[in-house]
Amino acid sequence: MSRVGDTAPAAPAGDVDTYTELYRRMLLIRGFEDRVQSLFLRGEVYGTTHLYSGQEAVAVGFASSLGPEDRVACTYRGHGHLLAMGTDPEGLLAELLGRETGVNGGRAGSMNVVDPEHGVLGCYGIVGGSIAAATGAGLSLRGTGAVAVAYFGDGTTNQAYFFECLNFAKVFELPVVFVCENNGYGEYTPFEAVTPGGIVPRAAALELPTTELDGMDVRAVRAAAQEIVGRVRDGGGPEFVEARTYRFVGHSRSDPGKYRPEGELERWQERDPLVVAEALLRDELGMAADALAAIPGDVEAELDRIEAAALAAPFPSEISLPEFAGS
Amino acid sequence: MSASASDARVVDIGMPRLSDSMEEATILTWLKRPGDAVARGEPLVEVETDKATMVYESETAGVLEEIVVDDGSTADLGAVIARIRVGGAAAAPPAPAPAPAPAAEPASPSAAEPRVEVEFRDAIRQALDEELARDERVFLFGEDVAVAGGVFAVTPGLYEQHGPDRVFDTPISELAMTGAAYGAAITGRRPVLEIMFGDFLALSMDTLINQASKYWFLTGGKQGVPLVIRSVVGGGGRFGAIHSQMPVSWLMGITGLKIVAPATPADAKGLLKAAVRDENPVVFLEHKRLYSLKGAVGGDEVVPLGRARIAREGSRITLVSAMKGVHDCLAAADLLAAEGVDAEVVDLRTLRPLDLETVLASVVKTNRVAVVEEGPLTGGWAGEMLALIAEHGLGELDDAWRIATPDTPIPYSPPLEDAHLPGPERIAAEVRSRVSPAGDG
Numbered sequence: 001m002s003r004v005g006d007t008a009p010a011a012p013a014g015d016v017d018t019y020t021e022l023y024r025r026m027l028l029i030r031g032f033e034d035r036v037q038s039l040f041l042r043g044e045v046y047g048t049t050h051l052y053s054g055q056e057a058v059a060v061g062f063a064s065s066l067g068p069e070d071r072v073a074c075t076y077r078g079h080g081h082l083l084a085m086g087t088d089p090e091g092l093l094a095e096l097l098g099r100e101t102g103v104n105g106g107r108a109g110s111m112n113v114v115d116p117e118h119g120v121l122g123c124y125g126i127v128g129g130s131i132a133a134a135t136g137a138g139l140s141l142r143g144t145g146a147v148a149v150a151y152f153g154d155g156t157t158n159q160a161y162f163f164e165c166l167n168f169a170k171v172f173e174l175p176v177v178f179v180c181e182n183n184g185y186g187e188y189t190p191f192e193a194v195t196p197g198g199i200v201p202r203a204a205a206l207e208l209p210t211t212e213l214d215g216m217d218v219r220a221v222r223a224a225a226q227e228i229v230g231r232v233r234d235g236g237g238p239e240f241v242e243a244r245t246y247r248f249v250g251h252s253r254s255d256p257g258k259y260r261p262e263g264e265l266e267r268w269q270e271r272d273p274l275v276v277a278e279a280l281l282r283d284e285l286g287m288a289a290d291a292l293a294a295i296p297g298d299v300e301a302e303l304d305r306i307e308a309a310a311l312a313a314p315f316p317s318e319i320s321l322p323e324f325a326g327s
Numbered sequence: 328m329s330a331s332a333s334d335a336r337v338v339d340i341g342m343p344r345l346s347d348s349m350e351e352a353t354i355l356t357w358l359k360r361p362g363d364a365v366a367r368g369e370p371l372v373e374v375e376t377d378k379a380t381m382v383y384e385s386e387t388a389g390v391l392e393e394i395v396v397d398d399g400s401t402a403d404l405g406a407v408i409a410r411i412r413v414g415g416a417a418a419a420p421p422a423p424a425p426a427p428a429p430a431a432e433p434a435s436p437s438a439a440e441p442r443v444e445v446e447f448r449d450a451i452r453q454a455l456d457e458e459l460a461r462d463e464r465v466f467l468f469g470e471d472v473a474v475a476g477g478v479f480a481v482t483p484g485l486y487e488q489h490g491p492d493r494v495f496d497t498p499i500s501e502l503a504m505t506g507a508a509y510g511a512a513i514t515g516r517r518p519v520l521e522i523m524f525g526d527f528l529a530l531s532m533d534t535l536i537n538q539a540s541k542y543w544f545l546t547g548g549k550q551g552v553p554l555v556i557r558s559v560v561g562g563g564g565r566f567g568a569i570h571s572q573m574p575v576s577w578l579m580g581i582t583g584l585k586i587v588a589p590a591t592p593a594d595a596k597g598l599l600k601a602a603v604r605d606e607n608p609v610v611f612l613e614h615k616r617l618y619s620l621k622g623a624v625g626g627d628e629v630v631p632l633g634r635a636r637i638a639r640e641g642s643r644i645t646l647v648s649a650m651k652g653v654h655d656c657l658a659a660a661d662l663l664a665a666e667g668v669d670a671e672v673v674d675l676r677t678l679r680p681l682d683l684e685t686v687l688a689s690v691v692k693t694n695r696v697a698v699v700e701e702g703p704l705t706g707g708w709a710g711e712m713l714a715l716i717a718e719h720g721l722g723e724l725d726d727a728w729r730i731a732t733p734d735t736p737i738p739y740s741p742p743l744e745d746a747h748l749p750g751p752e753r754i755a756a757e758v759r760s761r762v763s764p765a766g767d768g
Binding site (some may be wrong): 071074105106107108112113114116122124125126128129131133134135136138139140141148160161164165166168171172182252284321323324325326 | 480482495497498500502503504505506507508509510511512513514515516518532533534537538541542543544545546548549550551552582583585604606607
């Protein structure tokens with residue numbers, strides 16, 4: 001088992017421009033989720049939402065290691081994965097608003113977005129669905145040099161999909177990276193309470209190489225992702241990652257997160273991936289303070305434009321699709 | 328040797344039961360000739376059952392007296408196939424060295440042997456073989472489909488022909504298999520997955536319901552899911568409550584999923600080819616009691632999904648069914664014809680979508696319809712079929728009803744299972760009780 005994260009390489013995997021872009025992307029995700037929250041409270045976003053706030057470094061770090069031929073499968077907490085892969089933020093927000101200009105024309109909503117054009121097979125509303133989709137993509141991608149990435153949460157490691165698909169992928173040495181985002185809670189339940197033996201040993205038992213990493217540090221994620229994706233791309237077979245991270249919000253809109261011990265959120269917020277990335281740019285990569293300080297304002301201005309455009313878009317008039325393809 | 332010739336007796340050797348579902352089997356090769364000594368446990372004969380080619384080792388020591396059923400001939404389970412003389416002066420020689428292992432033969436007759444008719448299982452294998460050859464995106468996988476050639480001997484030779492990247496065995500892992508089939512189908516491949524028994528489709532349901540049948544809709548019609556799941560279904564094989572079910576009721580409510588249910592070898596081949604070429608997820612049901620049914624098949628003929636056929640023309644009542652039920656209806660129609668009731672039989676071939684047009688045209692002619700479904704009465708496709716007929720043709724109807732299985736699990740014991748399934752006698756009896764012969768009103 002290789003351990004990355006606490007012992008992350010000191011040398012940055014990328015330069016100031018790279019991390020400026022990744023920082024900007026993480027800010028976009030956080031700002032996007034803040035607006036989704038606000039729009040939900042105003043009744044513009046329907047049903048439920050599951051926000052990615054706090055976990056941005058995982059999706060952004062991994063996506064920065066992927067190419068256009070690679071595929072990812074996400075969870076119902078998928079806005080961050082989508083934006084990290086390049087999904088149009090205006091189209092995504094319009095989708096959540098149920099508008100015709102949405103990525104999926106208002107058919108999908110928050111939990112079920114698919115965006116194959118940006119390599120996103122889908123966001124899966126069933127826990128474990130992302131693992132199965134990526135495993136199948138691995139069958140298609142075997143021998144092509146491309147990889148499939150499955151994102152899923154700690155709760156998924158108790159699902160049959162987890163064992164069956166990791167085993168299946170290992171039997172056929174499929175090019176799949178299984179990325180467990182351990183945010184500490186399966187819905188409202190602490191993962192320690194329902195996951196005997198922990199997570200990594202389960203993957204290790206199936207002989208997948210495993211990596212544990214600090215999911216709050218985009219540089220650590222990117223450095224590990226580049227190594228792992230490179231090995232899998234070269235035909236090394238599937239690998240497993242546990243990225244330790246934290247959900248800064250409740251499970252869904254209706255969850256205030258009161259089950260969290262006092263002080264836990266605050267401790268994790270000290271390691272907010274945005275704070276960590278900002279410190280990296282300022283303290284290690286020597287970015288000028290005024291240039292760094294200008295980025296959040298730029299992102300907010302972009303989000304203002306996106307929100308206004310999405311809210312101005314029309315609702316879809318009717319479903320024009322027949323039941324079956326080819327009919 | 329102390330035994331005298333007077334102690335000798337001749338023992339009948341019956342066709343052994345080498346598969347759980349066989350009713351008959353074919354002698355491929357006798358490994359002993361009359362006059363040969365046979366030791367207990369020694370290979371005696373190579374037999375092709377409905378599932379596989381098996382070597383039967385003698386349970387009787389002696390001298391092979393007579394071969395009753397020759398190479399290439401078929402006999403019923405238990406029928407005498409040979410006689411062995413036991414005891415007497417010539418009996419019980421020392422066990423000879425093991426006979427040379429029989430050459431590994433494919434479970435089906437040689438391809439070089441010309442014939443016009445093939446078994447239902449062979450028709451499926453032909454379709455798979457041809458589609459694998461036609462389109463490199465197609466691949467076949469499942470439990471024991473490759474090296475072993477399938478537990479019902481449907482896929483022998485495909486692994487050898489198309490190689491391990493195109494035809495491969497999997498762990499017993501229906502969630503992973505079905506999920507992977509879906510994932511491959513949305514990324515450029517055209518998987519054909521075998522789920523061994525339809526009962527195991529319960530484990531595939533999440534992928535079918537929540538993923539595969541939704542994708543085309545979510546992508547706004549940009550990306551189909553060209554995925555076929557083949558599965559063995561149906562009762563009559565004495566497999567009990569959990570290997571005999573008909574999963575159609577579970578699948579019927581999945582929008583975007585097609586359900587194909589062939590009754591003949593020609594349709595099995597042509598419909599499977601259409602299913603492989605279809606852009607939608609398709610569940611392809613293979614009734615276990617049809618595998619040995621023989622019939623002529625087409626070459627590259629593709630039978631379109633969603634279109635029924637008239638299996639028998641008639642004027643007095645329409646019997647609508649699928650799979651083995653079509654043959655039960657045809658047998659019932661023969662019984663009824665002798666009594667002056669001329670029944671038309673419609674073979675639906677596809678259960679979702681249902682071909683209302685063909686059924687309605689028949690009902691317009693006969694004014695009576697019985698829908699025969701092997702599957703629980705409540706929530707079945709027969710109810711959906713009748714609802715459609717009523718909605719669109721109520722004025723044409725003098726009578727309409729369903730003939731299905733009771734709302735109970737499928738029993739194991741042969742008389743119980745036979746009574747559970749809707750066979751020709753029950754169909755004929757129900758028609759007889761409700762439809763008078765032509766001319767009597």
